[in-house]
Amino acid sequence: MCGWYHTSPQRHPRPSHAGQTKARWAVVGAGFTGLAAARQLALNFPDDEIVLVEAQEVGFGTSGRNAGFAIDLPHDIGADDYIGDIATAKTTLKLNVLGQTILRDIVATHGIDCHLSASGKYQAAVAERGVAVLDAYRRGLDKLGQPYEVIEGKDLPSHIGTSFYRKALFTPGTVLVQPSALVKGLADALPSNVTLHEHTPITDVEYGEKIVLAHRGGRITADKLVLANNAFGMRFGFLQRTMLPVFLYASLTRPLTEAEQAQLGGKPFWGVIPADPFGSTLRRTHDNRILVRNSFSFNPDGRPKEQYLSRFAERHRRSFERRFPMLPDVGFDYTWSGSLALSHNHKGFFGQLAPNVYGALCCNGLGITRGTVTGTLLADWLAGKRGDLIDFLLATSGPNKTPPEPFLSMGVNATLWWGQRKAGLES
Ligand SMILES: Cc1cc2nc3c(=O)[nH]c(=O)nc-3n(C[C@H](O)[C@H](O)[C@H](O)COP(=O)(O)OP(=O)(O)OC[C@H]3O[C@@H](n4cnc5c(N)ncnc54)[C@H](O)[C@@H]3O)c2cc1C
Numbered sequence: 001m002c003g004w005y006h007t008s009p010q011r012h013p014r015p016s017h018a019g020q021t022k023a024r025w026a027v028v029g030a031g032f033t034g035l036a037a038a039r040q041l042a043l044n045f046p047d048d049e050i051v052l053v054e055a056q057e058v059g060f061g062t063s064g065r066n067a068g069f070a071i072d073l074p075h076d077i078g079a080d081d082y083i084g085d086i087a088t089a090k091t092t093l094k095l096n097v098l099g100q101t102i103l104r105d106i107v108a109t110h111g112i113d114c115h116l117s118a119s120g121k122y123q124a125a126v127a128e129r130g131v132a133v134l135d136a137y138r139r140g141l142d143k144l145g146q147p148y149e150v151i152e153g154k155d156l157p158s159h160i161g162t163s164f165y166r167k168a169l170f171t172p173g174t175v176l177v178q179p180s181a182l183v184k185g186l187a188d189a190l191p192s193n194v195t196l197h198e199h200t201p202i203t204d205v206e207y208g209e210k211i212v213l214a215h216r217g218g219r220i221t222a223d224k225l226v227l228a229n230n231a232f233g234m235r236f237g238f239l240q241r242t243m244l245p246v247f248l249y250a251s252l253t254r255p256l257t258e259a260e261q262a263q264l265g266g267k268p269f270w271g272v273i274p275a276d277p278f279g280s281t282l283r284r285t286h287d288n289r290i291l292v293r294n295s296f297s298f299n300p301d302g303r304p305k306e307q308y309l310s311r312f313a314e315r316h317r318r319s320f321e322r323r324f325p326m327l328p329d330v331g332f333d334y335t336w337s338g339s340l341a342l343s344h345n346h347k348g349f350f351g352q353l354a355p356n357v358y359g360a361l362c363c364n365g366l367g368i369t370r371g372t373v374t375g376t377l378l379a380d381w382l383a384g385k386r387g388d389l390i391d392f393l394l395a396t397s398g399p400n401k402t403p404p405e406p407f408l409s410m411g412v413n414a415t416l417w418w419g420q421r422k423a424g425l426e427s
Helices: 031-046 088-108 128-144 181-189 230-236 258-264 304-321 367-382 388-395 408-426
Strands: 019-028 050-053 122-124 149-152 167-171 194-197 204-206 210-215 218-227 243-253 270-274 281-284 292-299 332-342 349-352 358-359
Touching: 019 031, 019 243, 031 050, 031 181, 031 194, 031 218, 031 358, 031 367, 050 218, 088 128, 088 181, 088 367, 088 388, 128 167, 128 230, 149 243, 149 408, 181 210, 194 258, 230 304, 230 332, 243 408, 292 304, 304 332, 349 367, 349 388, 358 367, 367 388
Parallel strands: 019 050, 019 218, 050 194, 122 270, 218 358
Antiparallel strands: 122 167, 149 167, 204 210, 210 218, 243 292, 243 332, 270 281, 281 292, 349 358
């Protein structure tokens, strides 16, 4: 059960699609990317009808299941200082900041109740290897001219309550959100020329001069199709064997009592990401719960697997106990998984996939800002707009090919197993 979905305001999902519909534009997937693309298409083409279809209820998919860090800074895990090529890093920063600005503007204009807060983030390390990562990243941030604060372990309890970490790098530009509340709010704030259909999984598609999207209850015929369904884009015949459906897992505690909040100490609202990518992400939420996010599994069919949930809930428990021994009686109310699309070269796809078919796909784990900005800029590009950010995205090589099965599963599972083992106490 996804805690963010259940603790965010309830809304009435839009009716699923039925019968035959014709539209100028169809967008598949109402996560951050599809909502942004549909919205911007509607603003760029006020006389066109845009049909947005979503397989589930908005807020229930991965966009509502993540840890809620809308991150500004680039973090190139392939580079020694995590910044890498400075020109690319500057453009990535510009893209991410634009994604944040778009979200903030919509939240402010429509009064979306999603606890958006410019809290920054702590990137924290427990062991020597993690501290070395922070030092390298600090050098990268110097190169990029971005502000940060180094916080030693002894001072961390006054920030985040726990004395578990040896060191943290605080960067002020991250915005924290309640992700399910945010996507639900974005769906309800769409312009009037967007028709959203939830609970409408597209099962078949015909390509040609017109695109026909079929599902159990009907067909949508569109002049142009935008795919914003992340790894599921491969099911539409594109980018085959490039995106890896990797699942991440999170748990959310019950709300802390006032006495427990006093035992914990620290600030009332914060987010921690790990120095080691296989470590634990933590949040203290606006309603005084603690979120723990760690563990990965590779599910090549893109479907969640029940057996991992209980195993990883146990791991979340152990991670929680190590960090918060002052909260021995605080249990988890929710544990859930969500799927990412990762590529081997960490690149996403942006642009044209076939005649009349376009896509912004493969989030690589940072879809709140990146999905928002790529969805928006794809719609701008389709309206004939250009600029340095659109040129940069169009020039990106896109996700590269992965090896065939069974080598793929063997390789990914070995990488995940080794990464999680190496993370040790960071997880
Ligand atoms: C536990 C976890 C923690 C994370 N933490 C963060 C974080 O802190 N910050 C961050 O930026 N990112 C984070 N992410 C990643 C982030 O959630 C994704 O990058 C983001 O959701 C991608 O957005 P999207 O709109 O591109 O794709 P999605 O959110 O996957 O949306 C695609 C939508 O397409 C729909 N769809 C698929 N196929 C069809 C079909 N055939 N017909 C109709 N609809 C279809 C799906 O139902 C889905 O809702 C995390 C992810 C997880 C799982």
